[in-house]
Amino acid sequence: MDEFGIIATYFAPLAGEGAFGLKDDAALLPARPGQDLIITTDTVTEGVDFFAFDPSADIARKALRVNLSDLAAKGAVPAHYLLNLSLPHTITPDWLAGFADGLAQDQREFGISLLGGDTGATDGPLSIAVTAFGFVPQGRMIRRNGAKVGDAVYVTGTIGDSGGGLAIFKREKHSLNDADRDTLIARYRVPQPPVAFAEQLRAIAHASVDISDGLIADLGHIASASGVHIAVIGERVPLSAPLRTLWGDEVLLRAVTAGDDYQIAFTAPPGLRGPFSEIGVVEQGSVATLLVRGKEFLIKKPGYRHF
Numbered sequence: 001m002d003e004f005g006i007i008a009t010y011f012a013p014l015a016g017e018g019a020f021g022l023k024d025d026a027a028l029l030p031a032r033p034g035q036d037l038i039i040t041t042d043t044v045t046e047g048v049d050f051f052a053f054d055p056s057a058d059i060a061r062k063a064l065r066v067n068l069s070d071l072a073a074k075g076a077v078p079a080h081y082l083l084n085l086s087l088p089h090t091i092t093p094d095w096l097a098g099f100a101d102g103l104a105q106d107q108r109e110f111g112i113s114l115l116g117g118d119t120g121a122t123d124g125p126l127s128i129a130v131t132a133f134g135f136v137p138q139g140r141m142i143r144r145n146g147a148k149v150g151d152a153v154y155v156t157g158t159i160g161d162s163g164g165g166l167a168i169f170k171r172e173k174h175s176l177n178d179a180d181r182d183t184l185i186a187r188y189r190v191p192q193p194p195v196a197f198a199e200q201l202r203a204i205a206h207a208s209v210d211i212s213d214g215l216i217a218d219l220g221h222i223a224s225a226s227g228v229h230i231a232v233i234g235e236r237v238p239l240s241a242p243l244r245t246l247w248g249d250e251v252l253l254r255a256v257t258a259g260d261d262y263q264i265a266f267t268a269p270p271g272l273r274g275p276f277s278e279i280g281v282v283e284q285g286s287v288a289t290l291l292v293r294g295k296e297f298l299i300k301k302p303g304y305r306h307f
Contacts, residue, residue: 001093003119010100016080016113027115029080035135040070046125049260050189051169056095057102058189059128064106066212067132069193069262073210075142075202076134078110078195083117084129091126110195140202142266147207147226152270153280156194156263158240159215161187163258164247172246180242191262197275201266204274208266214259217303219280219288222267229285230267232256234292236279253297256290259304 001009012021018028029037044063046052064081071078083103107113115133165188168174168181176184193210201208207226209218216232223230234252244251267282280291290297 006096006119010096011083011114011117011119014100014103014107014114016115018080019113019115022114022116029115029133032135034138036138036141038071038074038076038134038136038141039131040067040074041129041131042066042070043127043129045127052126054189056098057105060099060102061106061190063128063130064103064132065191065193066262067130068110068195069191069210069212069264071132071134072193072195072198072201073142073208073264073266074134074136075140075198075205075208076136077198078112078132078134080113080115080133082115082131085117085119086122086124086127087119088122088124088126136202142202142205142208144207144209144222144225146205147222147228147230147267147282149228149282149284150270151206151267151282152272152278153219153230153232153265153267153282154272154276154278155211155215155238155265156197156276157192157261158238158243159211159261159263160243160247160251160255160258161240162191162260162262163188163254164243165189166258166260167246174246176242176245180245183240183242184246188260191260193262194264194275197264200274201264204268204272205266206268208264211261211263211265212259213305214303215256215261215265216288216290216299217257217259219265220302222265223286223288226282227286229283230280230288231283232280232288232290234290234297236277238277238279252292253290253299257299257301257303
């Protein structure tokens with residue numbers, strides 16, 4: 001099947017209003033009065049972000065959700081996305097059908113639609129680039145540079161589970177039962193970004209970032225942009241029971257540097273309660289550091305680096 005056959009068969013059914021059935025050169029995105037358009041893009045690549053043996057539906061959902069995580073961290077509600085595929089010649093119709101089904105599942109769950117993109121062949125590994133569009137009330141996007149001295153630091157969900165799933169795929173020895181093993185693998189394959197939290201986040205957060213490269217590394221971006229020091233109190237970092245079993249005494253250091261969590265870290269006034277954990281404080285200074293039993297812990301590699 002050629003490029004146009006692939007588009008017509010698998011992706012045109014996913015097209016939303018303004019995409020013209022993917023039969024034009026561009027899409028039309030109407031303005032929303034009183035709303036700012038928020039745009040983000042991420043690429044996932046076989047062998048780096050997922051494995052060739054992963055179900056194609058899971059690969060599709062991960063490619064989409066890593067972008068929805070960015071939108072949620074800005075306080076935006078997702079609306080549309082563009083999809084660019086570089087497909088190896090070994091891709092089969094069954095694989096494409098599963099991939100399209102994964103996108104369809106998430107379109108229904110998050111209320112989004114496909115606007116367009118590009119599909120091509122490659123001799124290299126499978127590569128998927130998604131550009132996602134969301135909307136936020138005018139002037140209300142949450143940036144990295146708003147953290148204030150005296151803020152508390154919060155995080156949604158649990159940290160490090162995806163890294164644990166990756167470790168299992170890399171054949172790290174463990175004593176997990178099947179249910180706990182599958183829980184960590186699922187977190188690696190299909191992230192669970194707190195998309196529904198975006199509206200509440202806008203009401204409380206001064207600064208925010210999604211956790212993609214590691215909790216300490218990404219909080220470091222807030223610290224740098226805001227000109228503050230962020231102290232993470234290790235004992236407060238939320239860690240799942242399966243991850244504690246997997247990594248034992250090493251769990252904290254490995255979890256806060258693992259990356260691929262796609263949860264949200266943010267700063268806001270102290271003492272708040274909600275679907276998040278208070279894990280640290282914002283102080284005068286710079287960078288983000290980890291405190292364990294009140295002492296600063298030296299971290300040589302705070303998170304994942306592409307280069």
